[in-house]
Amino acid sequence: MVIDVAVIAFAQMPNVRAETVRNEVEMLMPVIADVRAKAGLTQADIGFTCSGSTDYLSGQAFSFVSTLDGVAPWPPIQESHVEMDGAWALYEAWVKLQLGDVETALVYCYGKSAPGPLHEVLSRQLDPYHVAPLWPDAISLAALQARMLIEAGKATEADFAEVASRSRRNALTNPNAQLAWDTAAADLLAEPCLVDPLRRSDCPPITDGACAVILASGDRARALRQRPAWIRGIDHRIEPMALGLRDLTVSLSTRTAAERAGVGNAPVDVAELHAPFAPQELILRESLGLADHANVNPSGGPLAANPVMVAGLTRIGEVAQRIMDGTATRGVAHATSGPCLQQNLVAVLEGED
Amino acid sequence: MSDDPGVLSAPLIIEYPFSRTTGPVIGAFLTGLREKVLLGIKGSDGRVIVPPTEYDSFTGEDLTELVEVGPGGEVLTWAWVRGPMAKHPLSHPFAWALVKPDGADVGFLQVVDAGSPEAMATGMRVRPRWGDEREGSIHDLACWEPDV
Amino acid sequence: MAEIQIPAVLEGKELVRSVRTPARMEFLYTAGVATTRFLTGISEGKILGERAPGGKVYVPSRGADPQLGVPTTEPVELPHVGTLVSFCVVNVAFYGQGMEIPYTSGLILLDGSDLPLMHLIQECPVDDVRIGMRVEAVWVEAHELAPNLESIRYFRPNGEPDVVVTQPGAGVTW
Numbered sequence: 001m002v003i004d005v006a007v008i009a010f011a012q013m014p015n016v017r018a019e020t021v022r023n024e025v026e027m028l029m030p031v032i033a034d035v036r037a038k039a040g041l042t043q044a045d046i047g048f049t050c051s052g053s054t055d056y057l058s059g060q061a062f063s064f065v066s067t068l069d070g071v072a073p074w075p076p077i078q079e080s081h082v083e084m085d086g087a088w089a090l091y092e093a094w095v096k097l098q099l100g101d102v103e104t105a106l107v108y109c110y111g112k113s114a115p116g117p118l119h120e121v122l123s124r125q126l127d128p129y130h131v132a133p134l135w136p137d138a139i140s141l142a143a144l145q146a147r148m149l150i151e152a153g154k155a156t157e158a159d160f161a162e163v164a165s166r167s168r169r170n171a172l173t174n175p176n177a178q179l180a181w182d183t184a185a186a187d188l189l190a191e192p193c194l195v196d197p198l199r200r201s202d203c204p205p206i207t208d209g210a211c212a213v214i215l216a217s218g219d220r221a222r223a224l225r226q227r228p229a230w231i232r233g234i235d236h237r238i239e240p241m242a243l244g245l246r247d248l249t250v251s252l253s254t255r256t257a258a259e260r261a262g263v264g265n266a267p268v269d270v271a272e273l274h275a276p277f278a279p280q281e282l283i284l285r286e287s288l289g290l291a292d293h294a295n296v297n298p299s300g301g302p303l304a305a306n307p308v309m310v311a312g313l314t315r316i317g318e319v320a321q322r323i324m325d326g327t328a329t330r331g332v333a334h335a336t337s338g339p340c341l342q343q344n345l346v347a348v349l350e351g352e353d
Numbered sequence: 354m355s356d357d358p359g360v361l362s363a364p365l366i367i368e369y370p371f372s373r374t375t376g377p378v379i380g381a382f383l384t385g386l387r388e389k390v391l392l393g394i395k396g397s398d399g400r401v402i403v404p405p406t407e408y409d410s411f412t413g414e415d416l417t418e419l420v421e422v423g424p425g426g427e428v429l430t431w432a433w434v435r436g437p438m439a440k441h442p443l444s445h446p447f448a449w450a451l452v453k454p455d456g457a458d459v460g461f462l463q464v465v466d467a468g469s470p471e472a473m474a475t476g477m478r479v480r481p482r483w484g485d486e487r488e489g490s491i492h493d494l495a496c497w498e499p500d501v
Numbered sequence: 502m503a504e505i506q507i508p509a510v511l512e513g514k515e516l517v518r519s520v521r522t523p524a525r526m527e528f529l530y531t532a533g534v535a536t537t538r539f540l541t542g543i544s545e546g547k548i549l550g551e552r553a554p555g556g557k558v559y560v561p562s563r564g565a566d567p568q569l570g571v572p573t574t575e576p577v578e579l580p581h582v583g584t585l586v587s588f589c590v591v592n593v594a595f596y597g598q599g600m601e602i603p604y605t606s607g608l609i610l611l612d613g614s615d616l617p618l619m620h621l622i623q624e625c626p627v628d629d630v631r632i633g634m635r636v637e638a639v640w641v642e643a644h645e646l647a648p649n650l651e652s653i654r655y656f657r658p659n660g661e662p663d664v665v666v667t668q669p670g671a672g673v674t675w
Contacts, residue, residue, distance in 0.1 A: 022531075026564040026565070059528040069565040071570050072569050116529075121526065129373065129375065130379075131462050135441060136441075140434060141462075144432045148429075151475055198432075240410035243460075243461075243462055244460040245410050245411075360537045361541070364529060365530040366527050369524045370523050371521070371522045375517055379520075380518055381505065381516060383517040383520060390511065419506055
């Protein structure tokens, strides 16, 4: 039997290129305070706390432990951490709530890319014998995928520009967005390539950010929030590490996760997709089975702000927020990890009328 | 220094001096590079995988049959780097590519030194350029060049 | 594990067993607001702690009160004397050490603070170091002061009688 679990609060800090004043815990504290206030809970009311971050970003081993100070982990709390995007921390919290011994969970994540060389840091996740020693950057890997998509006849550079243009236009209404502007796709297409066939506008910005979510189960969720965003399905899948073993023009792991989460069981009002590069949104739309007219990334998505370890949970938060405030009834949130959409998490959220 | 003149910042340099055990399969592949030989391994379905893996990524079965591939190869996809980053293998513009050696069924991430993007095409033939001092690492295969 | 078949072309060749994969990355570490206040104090020859709303004084403060999860904001100038609440004697040489072994690393609870500071204990034979010993900071010359903990060279016994140490956490219930 599955225990019903819902998002009952979401908070995020405004995304910025570089948070040079505050350290990680100072950056996180207001977000934690905000999300707990929105849920009407104190840390003492929270049964489980789970976070996502990577120590490689700050260059400090176990840096997440000192960040925990911002949560108030005293008296000792039930706590866990994943070296993953916060979306996977949410998954762990969802599993924990399935055990039934706690009814609430705080999930948070943060990523401060400014202190280090982000492309070098990200390359450390690749195969340590054959690939990482070459220091390939994330843009180049996404460009290899983009060209395959073009040559398979599935998309054009103009399609990428449409995604890039729409995402930043959507971001104009998102006060937390880092990049927001209104430039026509045709104008973007006229710009030179950064790493052919990708243009700068097809790539995400480098972002410092943090966000947090509170989950509650069953009647506790109903008591705390008039319209909780119920997680009706959630699943994540991973593909092989070697790029050569994968068909990069589709996302089989997303397709499987979407089937398991039940994306296709009913119409989708809103989808927030963690597609850091414009071509990847096209791959995800197909793999999720979204309709052509689907409302994708109304927040601007990762092309408007892409804090590492945060952008995935932000997608869940953005969908949940729209359900909680009644502007959407059923939404899909997606998070990714690894090069070229290697690992993917899909969640279906619904409001109750 | 930080943007905020009041907040202190300092350089923090991290060095990981890793020495990794290769195991017999990756060890054989790197031995091959040292000897200017490319190796793949037969997967459960008979496909030849390069670089060789100890297991089949789809079935989880142990793989044992190393086979020689190459030396020529084919570009499956490519990305042109106009401005190489500090740690990239080449300091002048180049292509990242998935290169499929002859006799293999999959490509692997490599560098093609082609001079200009006009010299690049999916499906083009490439040949390896070996490093002068080879010691059994991926760097022994310096890069690939167009085979025209 | 099954036997690996090596192609004939590599017969007789010495097989690679390990590979060096060094990685070096350069970061710019931001101290943050609270640690900057502490380090700026050090560069002026002062030890600044911060009092949290719950009453505890942390030194140095990373910016958060772990009891309440709120910022520490009220600066508290602390004396340069305290009590050794724990220590270890280092007998092992390690990379980047720069100290002659054996030497003593100690946790010093400055008077008026609730969080011990880690530093070197010197001017005291390692066999004489003991919990409860009263110690004082020995600073570098005024013109050498900088915003880092090396501005305090070490702590040394200050001659006051030992005190009874109550370890942090003793008697805590929740």
